[in-house]
Amino acid sequence: MNRGPETVEQPLPTPLVQRPGPPASVLIVGAHVLDPGEGIDSTHDILIEDGRISEIAEPGSIEPGEGVERVDGSGKHVFPAFFDPHVHLRTPGQEYKEDLETGTRSAAAGGYAGVLAMANTSPPVSSPADIDALRHRARSEASVPVGFLATVTRDMAGLELTDMAELREAGAVGFTDDGVPVVNPGILRKALQYQRMCGGRIALHEEDPALTAGGAMHEGTVSMELGLRGVPSISESTMIARDAAIAGYEGGRIQVQHLSAIESIEAVRRARADGVDITCEVTPHHLCLTDEAVRDLDASKHKMNPPLRSEADRQALIEALLDGTIDCIATDHAPHAVEEKEVPYEAAMMGVTGLETAFASLYTELVLPGTIPLELIVEKLGCGGEPFDIDRFRVAEGQPASLCLVDLDAEWTVGEHGYESRSRNSWCAGRTLSGRILMTLADGQVAYRLRSFSLGVA
Amino acid sequence: MRHLLGMDDLDRDRIETILERALSFAEVSRREIKKVPTLRGQTVVTLFYESSTRTSSSFELAAKRLSADVVSVKASGSAVDKGESLKDTIETLSAYDPAAIVLRHPHAGASHMLADWVDASVINAGDGMHQHPSQALLDIFTLREQIGSLEGREIWIVGDVLHSRVARSNIIGFQAMGAKVIVAGPPTLIPRGIEATGCEVRYSLDDVDSADVIYLLRMQHERMDQNFVPSIREYARLFQLNSRRLGPRQLVMHPGPVNRGVEISSDVLDCDQSLIAQQVASGLVVRMAILYELLTGSENFAAGQPDSDPVPIGEPA
Numbered sequence: 215m216n217r218g219p220e221t222v223e224q225p226l227p228t229p230l231v232q233r234p235g236p237p238a239s240v241l242i243v244g245a246h247v248l249d250p251g252e253g254i255d256s257t258h259d260i261l262i263e264d265g266r267i268s269e270i271a272e273p274g275s276i277e278p279g280e281g282v283e284r285v286d287g288s289g290k291h292v293f294p295a296f297f298d299p300h301v302h303l304r305t306p307g308q309e310y311k312e313d314l315e316t317g318t319r320s321a322a323a324g325g326y327a328g329v330l331a332m333a334n335t336s337p338p339v340s341s342p343a344d345i346d347a348l349r350h351r352a353r354s355e356a357s358v359p360v361g362f363l364a365t366v367t368r369d370m371a372g373l374e375l376t377d378m379a380e381l382r383e384a385g386a387v388g389f390t391d392d393g394v395p396v397v398n399p400g401i402l403r404k405a406l407q408y409q410r411m412c413g414g415r416i417a418l419h420e421e422d423p424a425l426t427a428g429g430a431m432h433e434g435t436v437s438m439e440l441g442l443r444g445v446p447s448i449s450e451s452t453m454i455a456r457d458a459a460i461a462g463y464e465g466g467r468i469q470v471q472h473l474s475a476i477e478s479i480e481a482v483r484r485a486r487a488d489g490v491d492i493t494c495e496v497t498p499h500h501l502c503l504t505d506e507a508v509r510d511l512d513a514s515k516h517k518m519n520p521p522l523r524s525e526a527d528r529q530a531l532i533e534a535l536l537d538g539t540i541d542c543i544a545t546d547h548a549p550h551a552v553e554e555k556e557v558p559y560e561a562a563m564m565g566v567t568g569l570e571t572a573f574a575s576l577y578t579e580l581v582l583p584g585t586i587p588l589e590l591i592v593e594k595l596g597c598g599g600e601p602f603d604i605d606r607f608r609v610a611e612g613q614p615a616s617l618c619l620v621d622l623d624a625e626w627t628v629g630e631h632g633y634e635s636r637s638r639n640s641w642c643a644g645r646t647l648s649g650r651i652l653m654t655l656a657d658g659q660v661a662y663r664l665r666s667f668s669l670g671v672a
Numbered sequence: 673m674r675h676l677l678g679m680d681d682l683d684r685d686r687i688e689t690i691l692e693r694a695l696s697f698a699e700v701s702r703r704e705i706k707k708v709p710t711l712r713g714q715t716v717v718t719l720f721y722e723s724s725t726r727t728s729s730s731f732e733l734a735a736k737r738l739s740a741d742v743v744s745v746k747a748s749g750s751a752v753d754k755g756e757s758l759k760d761t762i763e764t765l766s767a768y769d770p771a772a773i774v775l776r777h778p779h780a781g782a783s784h785m786l787a788d789w790v791d792a793s794v795i796n797a798g799d800g801m802h803q804h805p806s807q808a809l810l811d812i813f814t815l816r817e818q819i820g821s822l823e824g825r826e827i828w829i830v831g832d833v834l835h836s837r838v839a840r841s842n843i844i845g846f847q848a849m850g851a852k853v854i855v856a857g858p859p860t861l862i863p864r865g866i867e868a869t870g871c872e873v874r875y876s877l878d879d880v881d882s883a884d885v886i887y888l889l890r891m892q893h894e895r896m897d898q899n900f901v902p903s904i905r906e907y908a909r910l911f912q913l914n915s916r917r918l919g920p921r922q923l924v925m926h927p928g929p930v931n932r933g934v935e936i937s938s939d940v941l942d943c944d945q946s947l948i949a950q951q952v953a954s955g956l957v958v959r960m961a962i963l964y965e966l967l968t969g970s971e972n973f974a975a976g977q978p979d980s981d982p983v984p985i986g987e988p989a
Binding site for chain 2: 433434435437438439440441442443444511553556557558559560561
């Protein structure tokens with residue numbers, strides 16, 4: 215039950231920052247435009263002038279002006295660009311894994327025009343100066359707009375709150391100790407009380423360390439046979455139930471990150487039915503893989519937290535995406551260096567990269583077999599900013615151009631030509647996927663184009 | 673067969689082949705000259721990241737009895753101590769062009785990774801809580817020597833199944849040979865869903881009189897600190913195999929090292945029904961057979977050696 219007082223919102227800095235660049239002038243001719251939010255699902259010409267969508271018209275009806283790049287969109291799709299509320303850009307401190315430049319380039323290559331960076335860097339993003347510095351760097355390095363979350367507790371130690379109000383004033387989009395849970399319920403309660411004053415959704419990595427107890431993979435038949443310590447599903451669901459109860463009592467707003475288990479979905483449904491302001495996300499790898507994949511003991515592809523769970527869990531996640539229980543798809547893009555991954559499974563770091571493959575993996579594994587409709591995937595990849603009060607991108611006249619051009623029929627082998635990311639721990643490595651991002655426009659700039667995909671100047 | 677990584681790699685025929693080979697080596701071991709020239713000129717590396725007495729010494733001696741040159745590396749006192757990664761250590765040792773690498777490692781799947789990295793045959797001598805296939809093979813060999821076929825026999829594996837790689841390998845191996853396997857112990861030490869392997873689960877020793885063989889696992893004291901059992905005293909009262917619980921025709925096995933007075937009482941340990949000493953003796957000949965099958969077996973053409981019976985040194989070939 216939501217018993218908390220009303221939240222007071224204040225005017226704040228723009229949540230997302232990007233490297234300035236020349237505004238795009240592009241005419242996309244005859245592409246199939248699919249924007250579920252705008253209700254568009256048909257073939258159009260799209261004219262982008264000075265970074266804005268100036269005209270959407272019948273195919274063949276627009277004559278490009280001088281200096282406008284003409285792109286043949288026939289047989290291709292245009293989607294509103296995607297938004298990922300959960301990526302690890304590893305800056306500051308772990309630039310050997312990823313940095314703002316490589317991470318946002320990776321995002322652009324995946325069709326994203328906005329990402330939210332987690333705060334578990336080294337040191338963690340805990341002070342207004344940290345947020346300032348990151349936003350400053352993003353203005354010279356980020357090829358797509360990026361927003362930064364700050365930690366809930368100082369240095370993620372779980373003991374005292376950060377200066378949440380000042381962090382918001384400095385531009386923190388929200389708060390998270392992602393990587394670890396907020397173990398102490400008293401601290402979380404105070405953060406949710408404070409949120410009434412400063413705003414900003416709190417994103418929660420839900421895991422009870424006493425139940426995880428050093429587990430390396432999902433607790434089930436596979437972990438039993440492999441002799442790996444298991445992480446039971448209840449490690450996640452009991453924390454969700456606890457935190458939802460606290461959020462309901464305080465009228466707080468929480469985002470449950472990377473939902474993985476049946477019990478967790480049930481906990482979210484119950485909380486929402488009780489009126490709690492709870493949103494949640496799911497990753498492409500939890501929608502496509504199960505703990506059976508761990509049998510190859512390849513930590514580079516198959517070790518992450520939360521772990522890959524059972525087929526029943528995967529089916530329940532698909533069901534929850536279809537029925538709206540799950541709000542959005544987030545990659546939890548977690549780059550790690552080779553020497554952190556090419557070690558025995560139990561010793562390897564947790565996390566896989568996902569930005570460059572999110573759409574193609576979901577299209578190949580779930581849309582092509584008919585499990586999930588294309589428009590739902592496009593919508594759920596696009597609406598990840600909404601829990602953080604960031605509007606989704608729209609293919610509509612007058613809007614800044616944040617869209618991607620996609621060839622659904624193009625097949626490609628992941629990793630064959632390397633990655634835009636600095637790391638290569640992709641869960642899709644070596645897979646052949648359908649659906650290739652040809653070009654991404656992010657807030658009016660061309661943020662990415664596939665090397666072999668040339669644009670002709672009219 | 674190029675590697676021995678887990679018991680799930682072996683079907684019954686392959687197990688039989690190794691056991692028969694071990695039998696011929698058992699005969700060699702009774703001769704005055706116990707050495708055969710089979711692996712002369714080849715190098716066997718043993719790399720142990722965990723302490724071991726039985727397994728490391730018997731693999732070493734097995735390789736030497738086959739006339740291989742042996743390099744033994746232990747984690748303590750080596751570059752591993754200085755933080756060298758498994759991959760880099762392997763790279764270094766690969767410079768000796770070993771025919772086989774025997775690896776014990778605290779993490780599951782370490783030997784699987786190794787098999788992807790090297791040209792040598794890889795033998796898993798224990799990886800985390802995952803598998804210990806040479807132990808399972810020597811246990812099957814020991815039992816066959818005592819009771820013949822395992823078909824239809826009831827074998828109880830008792831104790832800390834959760835943390836035991838020996839149990840995981842033996843559940844697969846004993847069942848492959850036709851035995852019925854029952855695991856018994858406190859619920860905190862029985863892994864969830866273990867029935868999927870085909871075994872049955874008991875939480876007491878009340879029905880243990882139906883067992884032909886009782887296979888005890890080492891109860892590790894550190895488990896008590898992690899609250900897997902409330903006390904060693906209570907564990908011993910509930911699950912210790914003592915002369916009161918042991919029937920006259922039942923056989924007792926244990927992979928060692930033993931905690932006298934915890935999982936097994938001293939009188940049972942030292943009685944005639946205990947096969948623990950035989951297990952150690954079997955370890956040598958079974959590990960000779962494993963090396964022989966991997967390095968000269970008929971399917972391994974790379975080794976370039978005929979698949980013939982071993983001829984002792986000093987006898988006409």
